[in-house]
Amino acid sequence: xxxxxxxxxxxxxxxxxxxxxxxxxxxxxxxxxxxxxxxxxxxxxxxxxxxxxxxxxxxxxxxxxxxxxxxxxxxxxxxxxxxxxxxxxxxxxxxxxxxxxxxxxxxxxxxxxxxxxxxxxxxxxxxxxxxxxxxxxxxxxxxxxxxxxxxxxxxxxxxxxxxxxxxxxxxxxxxxxxxxxxxxxxxxxxxxxxxxxxxxxxxxxxxxxxxxxxxxxxxxxxxxxxxxxxxxxxxxxxxxxxxxxxxxxxxxxxxxxxxxxxxxxxxxxxxxxxxxxxxxxxxxxxxxxxxxxxxxxxxxxxxxxxxxxxxxxxxxxxxxxxxxxxxxxxxxxxxxxxxxxxxxxxxxxxxxxxxxxxxxxxxxxxxxxxxxxxxxxxxxxxxxxxxxxxxxxxxxxxxxxxxxxxxxxxxxxxxxxxxxxxxxxxxxxxxxxxxxxxxxxxxxxxxxxxxxxxxxxxxxxxxxxxxxxxxxxxxxx
Amino acid sequence: xxxxxxxxxxxxxxxxxxxxxxxxxxxxxxxxxxxxxxxxxxxxxxxxxxxxxxxxxxxxxxxxxxxxxxxxxxxxxxxxxxxxxxxxxxxxxxxxxxxxxxxxxxxxxxxxxxxxxxxxxxxxxxxxxxxxxxxxxxxxxxxxxxxxxxxxxxxxxxxxxxxxxxxxxxxxxxxxxxxxxxxxxxxxxxxxxxxxxxxxxxxxxxxxxxxxxxxxxxxxxxxxxxxxxxxxxxxxxxxxxxxxxxxxxxxxxxxxxxxxxxxxxxxxxxxxxxxxxxxxxxxxxxxxxxxxxxxxxxxxxxxxxxxxxxxxxxxxxxxxxxxxxxxxxxxxxxxxxxxxxxxxxxxxxxxxxxxxxxxxxxxx
Numbered sequence: 001x002x003x004x005x006x007x008x009x010x011x012x013x014x015x016x017x018x019x020x021x022x023x024x025x026x027x028x029x030x031x032x033x034x035x036x037x038x039x040x041x042x043x044x045x046x047x048x049x050x051x052x053x054x055x056x057x058x059x060x061x062x063x064x065x066x067x068x069x070x071x072x073x074x075x076x077x078x079x080x081x082x083x084x085x086x087x088x089x090x091x092x093x094x095x096x097x098x099x100x101x102x103x104x105x106x107x108x109x110x111x112x113x114x115x116x117x118x119x120x121x122x123x124x125x126x127x128x129x130x131x132x133x134x135x136x137x138x139x140x141x142x143x144x145x146x147x148x149x150x151x152x153x154x155x156x157x158x159x160x161x162x163x164x165x166x167x168x169x170x171x172x173x174x175x176x177x178x179x180x181x182x183x184x185x186x187x188x189x190x191x192x193x194x195x196x197x198x199x200x201x202x203x204x205x206x207x208x209x210x211x212x213x214x215x216x217x218x219x220x221x222x223x224x225x226x227x228x229x230x231x232x233x234x235x236x237x238x239x240x241x242x243x244x245x246x247x248x249x250x251x252x253x254x255x256x257x258x259x260x261x262x263x264x265x266x267x268x269x270x271x272x273x274x275x276x277x278x279x280x281x282x283x284x285x286x287x288x289x290x291x292x293x294x295x296x297x298x299x300x301x302x303x304x305x306x307x308x309x310x311x312x313x314x315x316x317x318x319x320x321x322x323x324x325x326x327x328x329x330x331x332x333x334x335x336x337x338x339x340x341x342x343x344x345x346x347x348x349x350x351x352x353x354x355x356x357x358x359x360x361x362x363x364x365x366x367x368x369x370x371x372x373x374x375x376x377x378x379x380x381x382x383x384x385x386x387x388x389x390x391x392x393x394x395x396x397x398x399x400x401x402x403x404x405x406x407x408x409x410x411x412x413x414x415x416x417x418x419x420x421x422x423x424x425x426x427x428x429x430x431x432x433x434x435x436x437x438x439x440x441x442x443x444x445x446x447x448x449x450x451x452x453x454x455x456x457x458x459x460x461x462x463x464x465x466x467x468x469x470x471x472x473x474x475x476x477x
Numbered sequence: 478x479x480x481x482x483x484x485x486x487x488x489x490x491x492x493x494x495x496x497x498x499x500x501x502x503x504x505x506x507x508x509x510x511x512x513x514x515x516x517x518x519x520x521x522x523x524x525x526x527x528x529x530x531x532x533x534x535x536x537x538x539x540x541x542x543x544x545x546x547x548x549x550x551x552x553x554x555x556x557x558x559x560x561x562x563x564x565x566x567x568x569x570x571x572x573x574x575x576x577x578x579x580x581x582x583x584x585x586x587x588x589x590x591x592x593x594x595x596x597x598x599x600x601x602x603x604x605x606x607x608x609x610x611x612x613x614x615x616x617x618x619x620x621x622x623x624x625x626x627x628x629x630x631x632x633x634x635x636x637x638x639x640x641x642x643x644x645x646x647x648x649x650x651x652x653x654x655x656x657x658x659x660x661x662x663x664x665x666x667x668x669x670x671x672x673x674x675x676x677x678x679x680x681x682x683x684x685x686x687x688x689x690x691x692x693x694x695x696x697x698x699x700x701x702x703x704x705x706x707x708x709x710x711x712x713x714x715x716x717x718x719x720x721x722x723x724x725x726x727x728x729x730x731x732x733x734x735x736x737x738x739x740x741x742x743x744x745x746x747x748x749x750x751x752x753x754x755x756x757x758x759x760x761x762x763x764x765x766x767x768x769x770x771x772x773x774x775x776x777x778x779x780x781x782x783x784x785x786x787x788x789x790x791x792x793x794x795x796x797x798x799x800x801x802x803x804x805x806x807x808x809x810x811x812x813x814x815x816x817x818x819x820x821x822x823x824x825x826x827x828x829x830x831x832x833x834x835x836x837x838x839x840x841x
Contacts, residue, residue, distance in 0.1 A: 335820075
């Protein structure tokens with residue numbers, strides 16, 4: 001009886017998924033991933049197994065329960081309280097004030113979420129104790145109904161408010177342990193927000209990117225080139241879906257209609273954050289359309305390399321003109337008025353590093369040169385940043401997104417109609433829809449981001465707590 | 478040097494290099510001479526590109542692939558073949574389209590520059606109409622414009638008081654590339670430009686109208702060599718003087734690519750595409766340059782600058798000559814183009830140094 005009421009409570013706020021464990025009676029804490037879209041298909045809560053498209057990952061709840069994270073959270077809250085006090089009372093110099101205010105503002109969203117969680121927690125404690133008290137009484141139904149109705153109103157509005165702030169997060173579908181679990185309903189709804197506020201941000205996240213696709217090699221006719229074209233189209237579709245600007249910088253078709261390599265500049269909000277894990281080798285498995293293999297229906301494997309470079313703000317990369325060699329058609333002959341040509345291709349070579357960039361997209365040599373310079377800047381920046389990112393890598397992070405180039409990160413199997421990302425195990429079907437670069441791709445990317453951001457948070461938390469330990473050690477008197 | 482003026486309807490070739498040793502003496506436009514037959518069935522743009530690329534290669538036409546791609550892309554309404562979608566490129570062409578492609582590509586067979594064949598080309602961020610015999614802008618000249626713009630930009634940054642009305646004079650407008658580029662990038666600028674060729678003046682006017690810049694540009698039909706006085710009477714001193722004057726050495730004219738000066742062995746008359754007068758700078762290539770620089774002190778306002786595109790051999794010669802021959806003009810520096818050749822000269826109008834006998838005040 002109690003269970004059913006709580007069920008209704010839950011279902012009003014979110015869609016609930018049950019694990020098979022429910023059959024055995026009682027509730028079981030289970031936090032799994034599934035998008036709201038999938039939940040639509042299992043609208044009416046029912047007992048029994050529900051098929052997930054993805055495998056279960058460790059949950060946000062566990063993350064929250066993690067000791068390091070708790071400690072980290074406490075530290076940050078303390079810091080925030082300190083800052084608030086200082087800013088209000090202490091006498092500060094102009095620059096100090098600026099610095100502290102900045103830090104304070106950074107911590108503000110976290111603090112507010114934390115406070116709302118605390119409040120929600122209190123509320124829920126009240127409700128649950130009331131429910132407990134009413135359990136087993138005869139008037140149960142009436143009183144409970146009334147209480148629940150009130151609570152429903154409160155919870156709904158609160159959740160709406162909290163939800164509004166959670167952006168493209170997946171809603172957590174949970175079974176909450178009302179009776180004796182430490183994990184309360186409201187807490188869980190705010191968790192995505194909390195975690196989001198805790199995650200250390202990559203400073204490059206908001207940058208625009210330079211995206212390149214390069215066809216690999218295969219024994220299966222032109223499946224690589226064909227697939228390269230489809231990949232490029234997919235990312236173009238994705239840019240459109242996300243309302244980003246997609247500017248083709250280089251487009252080199254292959255002999256028989258596919259694409260050999262291409263490059264584009266994608267500009268918009270948080271482009272790098274979304275695309276940074278797309279870099280790597282993508283594998284395709286399909287039956288080629290022409291040739292012997294096609295007649296024999298034999299599947300071939302090919303690869304496409306995707307390269308994602310964050311595009312820095314112009315002034316960040318300083319290039320000395322003396323370090324550049326620029327090759328054009330005109331470099332070979334006498335140039336000037338004596339030659340007329342339509343060949344306006346430009347290739348720029350950075351002599352100290354050997355990095356090159358070329359462009360022949362437009363009919364104006366100057367415009368091609370500017371585009372090539374932009375590409376060169378991005379590549380140089382990547383080279384510079386490469387060392388830093390290497391240092392940031394930890395054993396944990398290597399599980400997701402930092403495989404070496406030769407290892408494929410994702411497989412697109414056309415015959416079996418599925419796409420699998422090997423870093424997270426995420427699998428999805430309807431490859432045709434996926435290649436449109438819309439919601440399906442967005443889901444996959446969100447999944448990877450959740451993973452990596454979780455890892456980043458854990459790492460930050462552990463680093464910070466170990467730091468505290470070393471600090472408090474010697475100072476303890 | 479042949480100096481026949483051309484009619485506006487291209488040229489006439491009294492023979493042509495056809496396959497084999499046969500010599501043809503036909504008085505007809507080249508475009509029908511040895512015109513390849515239209516395909517029997519329908520073809521796609523991609524197939525047309527391949528076909529014509531091969532044909533151009535066979536006939537020794539330079540840049541066979543680019544020629545074929547640019548012409549066909551243009552006919553499909555695009556600037557480059559890459560910007561067209563795959564669907565478009567594999568869609569069959571209509572009869573009219575195919576005929577058009579054949580017509581234009583056949584014209585290219587006569588070595589007419591692609592820019593004239595499709596009657597347009599890009600310069601920096603502009604698309605300009607092209608028409609023989611008006612000189613086709615070269616990529617180096619894009620850098621000349623860049624140079625001028627950077628200089629002017631630096632001036633405003635350094636806090637040099639901005640002219641209430643910055644003005645610019647260009648000698649030798651051609652298709653209008655330089656002036657129109659400057660006007661487009663500097664909304665405050667007003668320009669005057671001139672050319673000895675009526676065709677050039679007409680084309681510049683047309684391009685100015687197409688770009689909506691005609692209200693800021695005065696265009697004059699003046700020969701700077703012959704009508705210096707007329708020029709000086711027409712204008713007030715300007716802040717910027719810019720020019721890409723004919724600077725080739727006469728001896729180099731003969732070895733130009735067929736696109737510029739086509740030699741047909743079985744011909745009496747030479748077909749030519751670009752106006753040689755736009756290229757030939759006399760024996761030392763400095764004929765027109767010297768004239769411009771002689772007039773510069775009277776054209777420029779104080780501290781005004783002159784920017785010239787020249788032959789790589791010229792800068793030291795110009796420096797020397799100006800020092801000895803032009804009062805009030807100082808050679809500032811020579812700049813390189815991106816291929817590393819000294820290509821641009823910058824000169825500045827200074828105040829005239831007072832000589833020992835000079836009793837009069839500063840000359841302007």
